Amino acid sequence: MEIRPTTDKDLDVFVDTVHAAFGHFPETPVEGGGLWWSALETDRCLLALTADGRPVGTAATHSFELTLPGETLVPAPGVTAVGVLPSHRRQGVLTAMMRYQLAELRARGELLSVLLASEASIYGRFGYGPATYTAQLKVPRHEAALAAPRARELADGPTPGSGDGSRHGPASGSANGSVEVLRRSECGGILEEVYDRYRRAQPGALSRPHRWWALRAGQPPISREPRYIAVHRDADGLPDGYASYSIESGTLTVDETIATDDAVFTALARFALAHDLVSQVVFKHLQPEHPLRRQLADFRVGQVSGDMDWLWVRLLDVPRALTARGWFTDGELVLDVHDPFLGERDRYLLTVRNGKADCAPTDRKPDLSLDIRDLGSVYLGGTAPSTLVRAGHILAHHPDAATLADTLFRAERSPHCLHWF
Numbered sequence: 001m002e003i004r005p006t007t008d009k010d011l012d013v014f015v016d017t018v019h020a021a022f023g024h025f026p027e028t029p030v031e032g033g034g035l036w037w038s039a040l041e042t043d044r045c046l047l048a049l050t051a052d053g054r055p056v057g058t059a060a061t062h063s064f065e066l067t068l069p070g071e072t073l074v075p076a077p078g079v080t081a082v083g084v085l086p087s088h089r090r091q092g093v094l095t096a097m098m099r100y101q102l103a104e105l106r107a108r109g110e111l112l113s114v115l116l117a118s119e120a121s122i123y124g125r126f127g128y129g130p131a132t133y134t135a136q137l138k139v140p141r142h143e144a145a146l147a148a149p150r151a152r153e154l155a156d157g158p159t160p161g162s163g164d165g166s167r168h169g170p171a172s173g174s175a176n177g178s179v180e181v182l183r184r185s186e187c188g189g190i191l192e193e194v195y196d197r198y199r200r201a202q203p204g205a206l207s208r209p210h211r212w213w214a215l216r217a218g219q220p221p222i223s224r225e226p227r228y229i230a231v232h233r234d235a236d237g238l239p240d241g242y243a244s245y246s247i248e249s250g251t252l253t254v255d256e257t258i259a260t261d262d263a264v265f266t267a268l269a270r271f272a273l274a275h276d277l278v279s280q281v282v283f284k285h286l287q288p289e290h291p292l293r294r295q296l297a298d299f300r301v302g303q304v305s306g307d308m309d310w311l312w313v314r315l316l317d318v319p320r321a322l323t324a325r326g327w328f329t330d331g332e333l334v335l336d337v338h339d340p341f342l343g344e345r346d347r348y349l350l351t352v353r354n355g356k357a358d359c360a361p362t363d364r365k366p367d368l369s370l371d372i373r374d375l376g377s378v379y380l381g382g383t384a385p386s387t388l389v390r391a392g393h394i395l396a397h398h399p400d401a402a403t404l405a406d407t408l409f410r411a412e413r414s415p416h417c418l419h420w421f
């Protein structure tokens, strides 16, 4: 078995092999704009070949940037196009490619890598853990009134006769904002600019390189699939959010809502829910605990489904990764980290002071023993360490360890990624 980077000459071989592994028929990269692989970086693609030179496996990475808690941006190779021909599966081809790829990423000095898993059972063994989650919220439009925001009344003091807050009306701010519906072709650079502003402040978000927008490579709203785009503008007319949507058979489906703050999100949701000739609205790619459900006057009318893992994280350099992210509570934790795939076991003292962490090797008794995949899961603050303790995956060496870890690893807001690759 030989594993080597793809050259410009074998890009077609790479694409053919990926298609065969996924059971699709090949299309040409040049004419098939809007397809996920048109954004591949040739020098980041790998081919696995048999001894007689036949290609049987593929893997690649995209050069993304990931936002960590504390609005720190780090390079994040996004693993993609992983495939092995049906004739060569369960013979260790993926394992060999993962070993090659992780060694290569480490040699390049990467802190971590990320991926979206086609099946949740594949990547844990290679040290990846689910770190962000996604769900969709379905709301019958005629029952979808948004409750008045109670916090506003608390801030202003009680208003005589305002009752119990159950009257219906706008859910929150953005009072002087506006929404305009545009065709994708009319948006120019608005979406790219708004997305970029949003993702820099959102833990777990990935950059969408300019070439993705230029190539229309990916899912709506980037791709050529027809979509309406509701662009939200602030009081000065500057775009600060958008929702990309389509309507079919009475269902309005919002593929992607990007909002630079919660009030903008509410304004876009209110816009979608007010659509005539629509019986239900489906908001895709929300955080499972997104506040929109809490804003409905009737909590039960919002139906959450498709709750699943989204971005998986693999730490490649634990001390550098832990010191790179922002922290919000002071404390100390000794982590005994086991990395079975790479055959490593190290113990670190994590010390957090004033938002910054120090992470150094230690001989102190551990608070927690954990597999590298579970450290990847808790790293962005989207999975509570105590949940993995209760699940029997993280070992807490004393009763306070899980609570301490929960407090330390929490992010300023729950991580979320809605980029697809």
Ligand SMILES: CC(=O)SCCNC(=O)CCNC(=O)[C@H](O)C(C)(C)COP(=O)(O)OP(=O)(O)OC[C@H]1O[C@@H](n2cnc3c(N)ncnc32)[C@H](O)[C@@H]1OP(=O)(O)O
Residues within 6 Å of the ligand: 021, 022, 079, 080, 081, 082, 083, 084, 085, 088, 089, 090, 091, 092, 093, 094, 095, 096, 115, 116, 117, 118, 119, 121, 122, 125
């Ligand atoms: C980031 C992305 O690109 S996600 C896309 C992943 N690709 C696909 O889903 C395309 C279709 N599937 C495939 O091409 C292949 O089945 C792959 C790539 C998932 C696996 O490749 P293989 O070469 O068969 O994997 P390999 O032989 O190295 O298996 C290693 C281990 O993982 C297990 N494994 C591999 N694939 C799966 C799976 N889909 N579900 C459960 N376990 C799996 C194997 O059983 C093996 O376990 P063991 O070590 O206990 O024996």
